[in-house]
Amino acid sequence: MDESEIPPPAKRVFPPLYVSTGDASIDRLAFFHVLERLKTQKRTGWIPNAESISDHMYRMAVLAMCTSDSALDVSKCVMMAIVHDLAEAQVGDITPREGISKQEKQRLEAEAMHNFVHDMLHGSPAALRIEALWNEYEEGETNEAKFVKDLDRLEMALQAREYEMAHALDLQPFFDSSLPHLRHPEVKRWGEDLAQTRSRSR
Helix, strand or coil: CCHHHCCCCCCCCCCCCCCCCCCHHHHHHHHHHHCHHHHHCECCCCCCCCCEHHHHHHHHHHHHHCCCCCCCCHHHHHHHHHHCCCCHHHHCCCCHHHCCCHHHHHHHHHHHHHHHHHHHCCCCHHHHHHHHHHHHHHHCCCHHHHHHHHHHHHHHHHHHHHHHHHHCCCCHHHHHCCHHHCCCHHHHHHHHHHHHHHHHHC
């Protein structure tokens, strides 16, 4: 299977944004419930009934803990991995095949984050920390953001290999779009290990 064989997705319908009640306790609880969507919404673009968004973020967080790079703020990397796709609780996992432009995707995700941070969590210090981590990842300028982006790529490649083995598929395009773009030396080495074991077993 390659990307050309995956049927085009149905037109996405986004849930309405949350409207604050003005009660911080009620709005905060609503946010806690919105997080459940990350457990039930599937990642898109490859196989039916794929892993969930939170599955993807959880493995990234543990991968961040495995680094030996003492120059990185590992705690920040773990938190960034956990929140980097948080907006997908509202908009889902949008792929390029859906015909939604990169600019529109960024707008929808920023709108979702504003809704979470300000309408549901009332701009609390914790909410602003979540927002700052998400923005830092999106901007991709700090060493931590670049590292976590590499983990995002590596996690996709790991998952692709697991789907290949479980379903007898050839998911080469997902390796081509991830492993060659790894930049952090340690993550790049992990990717090379994956590529070598994949090559030996084919």
